[in-house]
Amino acid sequence: MADGTTEVAPKPTATVGRLARFPLRKTIQLVIGIAVVAGAAWGAYRTISLGTFTGAAWRDLVVFGVAQGAIYMLIALGYSMVYGVLRMINFAHGEVFMFGAFGSYFVARVLNDHGLINSSPVLSIAILMIAGMVCSVAVAVLLERVAYRPLRNAPRLVPLITAIGASLFLQNTARGFFGDQDRGYPTPDSLGGSWTILGIPILRSSVIVIVVAVTMVAALTWFVARTKTGKSMRAVAEDKDIASLMGINVDRVVVMTFVIGGMLAGVAAVLFALVFGLVGPFMGFVPGIKAFTAAVLGGIGSIAGAAIGGLILGVLESVGPALFLTGLKIPGPNQLKDVFTFTILVLVLIFRPGGIMGTGEPEKV
């Protein structure tokens, strides 16, 4: 090789600027974090010193929040499981929830016509749960088969955008099918009123929601840890290719994941409908987004994370506006509760990018 064919580029002697080492990003984020926390603390201090809220009121707010959070928790588990296995956000999970509610609604109407809802509430709730689960599972599996499976190896944005499209499509399909007016969901009269537990009066519907949600989380934890299907799910979550080399049928595991996510969504849908007495085509969107936020907040892919994220979100939405804003004399504090939802999300992700229960390690090169 002849010399001089390649001209040796002059080597610039770059030097490190004075501010080069200044951790700009961390500083910005720290400042934001401190500002938000300080603002919240100041608001809380003012609210408490105003003293408009009684202790009973705070207690009630927390209980309402926990009940709402339990529903978020159930939906969030569906997001989390799919994410864990496929690394994709099933944006349409809220619609899976909505179809579950409609499925059970039509059954509930029949039961109500025969007076069963009030004469044997436990049996009818069980039937409704099954109906809700069947419907949600059917939609979830169909969704996976038609919209997601062909895209399993596509770049990550592709299935996410598909999921957003599917969400919009399903939502408006339900609107076309069932009309856009919300429909009243028949609820057993015995579900009204409250029980006193440990000296605290708690709405019966709230108690049922919390109990069912905790049971489902426990069952799911057991399922994933102990059963064969659960173990293969974890294997697929670790590495799809290796799992399939190990003789695991990846397609089957993915379908199972959607089935379980759908079942949880179906249960959540029936609980939601029983608590609020309404079903409608847009009912899935907001709980879906909130549950999705809860899942990310807790650490997506983790069962405990979804549970914790759901609870935090529920309580924050319930208590937050009253606690942080009343004292600052901000009008219409409850209007601003979504600001809390997403602010806490940003804060958590700044300091723990993997969510509360997630791992914060950067990806390895």
Next chain:
Amino acid sequence: MRRPSWFAVVTVLGALSLVAAGCAKEEGGGGGGGGGAVDCNTVEFGCVTYAAGAPIRVGTLLAISGSVATLGLDSQHGVSLAIDYLDGKFDGKPGQLVGHPVQLDNEDDLCSKQGGQTGGTKLASDPTILFVVGTSCSSSALGVADKLLGDKGIILISPSNTAAGLTAPDQHNPFYMRTAQNDAIQAKVVSDFVYTKLGFTKAATIHDESPYAAGLTGGFKTFFEQAGGTVTDEEAFTTIAGGGSSDFKPLLTSIAQTKPQLIYFPDFNPECALIAKQAADIPQLKGVKLMGSDGCNASTFFDQAGAAANGVYLSSPIPSPGASTSGLLDQFNAAYKDQFGKQTAPFNANAFDAFNVVAAAVKKVAIENSDGSVSIPRVALKDAVFQTKDYAGLTGTLTCISTGDCQAPLAVNIGVYLSPDVPTNKPGSEPIFNETITLEDALGSG
């Protein structure tokens, strides 16, 4: 074959348009005519001229799709019945106006600014549109459709806009008018009811971020505080369809801390029903009365709220009592049921009146030309509508005032519903309170 393309396409298009132009000049055009006092060629905004036998074109700009379709379609049916009644009878066959059939061009206001803009532009761009009945939602009209159409001299008359701002003197567009009642009246009556009849001095309000609800709670606050009451808490929420939550318990608990005697929530369903239901679950709200408005007052409220609807006060503006004695209202209701089924919103009669008020004015100013065509000067038509006085409409005796409110003195009923199962307490039953006032009365005191 080098470059046939562009030239050929352009040539073909040019030829086509020439053909079209050759066929032109059959309709539209100047119209020439214009006898009498008005010269169509010089008067501002000119005249609309319809050839002999050609239909008079009327636009509607109503919310005919989506979740608010019930509101817009209901008004559209009211307009259709008005056309039916042009011949003096409800027989399902359209009548004629000044010797011409009437053709409707139905546009959708989408209950939004964008819808008002698109639909308004479309109607404003059609020089053969005589006037427009619309919009359904105040936000579609305010500063959007009223201006777009007004700039072309086209009347926009609304059957269901209730926002006070539309006819506020500094915002009113000269070609805008409405037959729906101004929210100021309802807010005033509700305030009178709460303060005088119930004797309450502390109330809280909740609005749903819609201009309608925010207008009513704002108006209520003004009137109630003038009377000497206190608004203890003003809350708001995002509707479920708009991305809000179904859980109102935290919000209601917050309100309970300010110890109101009544909560006023002039919103829509399902939120009204949810608020009524969940308020029953809050122990600290025991004894606190609930009050909704005509937005809540629909059959869905009773379906969804169930037993929780018991004891909720609901206001409902109705046509003034004198109107129904003519028997026309009964005929109208029968025809509506016959042709379109159940009435889905309370504004069909207002739509009927809206069309008729303008139609009556058309009869006054239309110029019959010698060739059988008819010319209608736009400004004269507007002026004629504003001169409407004591017109016997379905909703009462209408008088138009200079800011565009063409309304009868309005009665607002306030009913309380003890149980959804008791038929006498269904909406439309005997009110426990009613007050009839005019807009001037309401505004004069406010």
Next chain:
Amino acid sequence: MTMARSELRRRAVRAGLLAAVAIVYLCLVGMVQAFSTRNIVGGNLPLSRILLLLPSAVAASLAVRPRVRGGVTMELNMGEAAGAGASIGLIAGAAVAVGIGIVNLIGQEAVRGVFNAVTSALMLTLTLQRSTVVGTAILVALSTATGALFALAGVLAPRLRRPIVTGLTVVLLMGMLQSVVRVMLVQLGLATQWLYSVTFGGLTYLGAVASFAAGMAAARLWALRREAAAADAAERAEAGGRPRIPRAMLLVPVGFVLLALPALLGTFLSAVLGQVGIFVLMGLGLNIVVGYAGLLDLGYVAFFAVGAYATGVLTAAVNSGSSLHPGLPFLLAVPIVVLIAVAAGLLIGGPVLRLRGDYLAIVTLGFGEIARVLVTSDWLKSFLGGAQGLIAIPAPTMSVGGLHIDFRNPQPFYYLALGFCLLAAFVSWRLANSRVGRAWNAMREDEQVAEAMGVSTVRYKLLAFACGAAIGSLGGALFAVQIGSLAPSSFVFFISIQSLAIIILGGMGSIPGVIVGALVLVGLPGFLTEFAEYQPLIYGAVLVAIMLYRPEGLIPNVRRTRELHEEEVEQDAWLEGVPEPAPSMTLGEAVE
């Protein structure tokens, strides 16, 4: 080679069933009935009937397309095609017939308790306004015939098929756009009665024939032009020269058409184009964030809101619902609006620098919601108008030689929007082909490696957010100008989705794609207002369909296409056995 009979049967049944599902879906979702009043041609062909036959037609013509199996092309002859098409149409028609039967068996009321759209009006539409039995029979027969006809068309040679398809499409479009075209012709002072029927609203038979002929002629001319262009290109390739007409010259006629449009189209179409312009800006801005830098932003509506509200507040001269009304002139306000938007972009970008993909999506979605909540809130009511919004936003005006131009009027507004769009497109294009664009690209492909190669990801992410915010805020500013008053309900999540759908349909990273996407997704619904109700449904379907069948979009960006078909290209390359070039150095040199 012809196809095995069993395979043909399988394919026909499959296509028929798919068509059946599509028809039943369209009926139940309410679309068929919603379009029953729009007559396309005469009084007997409303859009609803076309919609009923469309799935069979599409399924039939697609099912008979030649297929390549194992390197052998399998074609159908005319008879087979007609048979297959007829069975597809029959299956689809039979499905509707079964549906009608079920409804009659159970009772309409009961079915309507579940499916809202099953009304007596729908049943009448399905049975073609006749008695149940006769109507159903006619429908099935029509469906079968349609299937057969379109299957025949499917096996025609392309040079015959294309003009026919184009002609039919033109008739359909002219019929669907009846009110728009009519108004346009009236404004130009042209006659319309020969084209559109006064009684039915749709095309007259003469009009239909003329439209069909025009469509055929256009298709033929286009084909001729293509051939000429191909011949030209071949010639050029032989000569090795440059194109005879420089590309830049092509811009002249395009520019001329763009300038002439408002005068040709009239006010309403100009207004729709103005709206398209607003969304072209939104698309271009989001394209920088998503298409170039790969940061999925689901809260893009935030910048739209910032642009609109900032413009509204800054330009208002009287109390507009905001206590601030400085009354700045529009041109002075725009730079301030852009600066505010850039600040907002940095504010949103700052905290999310470390987040990737899905996490970024949810956080930005949250920011979009926060923007909506804040503009609606009673808290900021005195500045932003709260639920009542802002009103009385003045339109920018200009006086040229005594001529007073009000930019809220659709035609002047079109030029304003056009100017903004050209500016944004120019900036996007220049950025894409520069050091900045390369850095974004590298970052999108592999963030860590890009950083290791000297790209400051912090800086370029913030830059992407800032550029996206600036362009999006221009869209918002135009929106404020066009509408003249703002309501918070205009700033919802759907706007973000709309912008995303535009760049997905057009092709991520592609500037012409954004324009086409906006024309299709914003322009068409603007013309067809009764579609408004189904707009979200159609958007959803478009997003899914594009991602499944053509992820690179209609007008793809080259690099994106590679990304999405990486696997296939790799396989192709392997199949073709691309040879490695011989090493440039002999083995001897390399050995010590």
Next chain:
Amino acid sequence: MTPLLEIAGLTKRFGGLAALDGLDLAVAEGEIVSVIGPNGAGKTTLFNTMTGLYGPDQGDVRFEGQSVVGLKPNQITRLGISRTFQTVHLFPNMTVLENAMVGQHCRGRAGLVSSVLRLPAQRNEEERIRDRARDCLSFFGGRLSGYRHDQPAFTLSYANRRRLEISRALATEPKLLLLDEPTAGMNPKETLELTDQIWRLRKDRGLTILVIEHDMRVVKGVSDRVVALDYGKKIAEGTYEEVAHNERVIEAYLGRKAAAG
């Protein structure tokens, strides 16, 4: 004279595991140093820590006398340290030329405004970036030149991807080049070729090179000096012969194998 690179007491822990444990290393200008060691010895962690991907827990990395600890990867690249990756990391959908042009990024200045306005300075710079990128690609002769410039990177063969990665690193105009297993996955012929090219990198371009390598023939062929790591510690240093016969090194390799077996 201070060495070009000076590493003192470098420690990096992941959880309880020390991937680097008080490592000291100095590289003089113009040297080619190989880093060897069994899997998990901390070789790649060393590279990642040097290039700013990880912050060290203790110790210092000095380049040309100034510390690079706390700098971000892009800043370190600008100072003149560039690298390749153990598993190839190209920008697969960008063309070969574009890949190399990204390497030139840190030597340019054109920003938003000049890019949009396409000012003369920016045009010259673009021209320069293109020329230098071409020049770097031509280092491998015809393999990455000509029609290959416009091919997307993912169409390249495995060996060519490795070569492109080296070209891209060269395009950043480094003084110190870090090569992480450059011959992994190459056939013997290609390996030989690359060995020669590593020599040429120093000869033609005056680079200082730190290379992680498993193939002992390559290590023998290129190294002025060899450093052996185990458990994040330096266990031997010297010429190839010295290190290859060092008992601790042999034990480290064999011991692992025995344990694994």
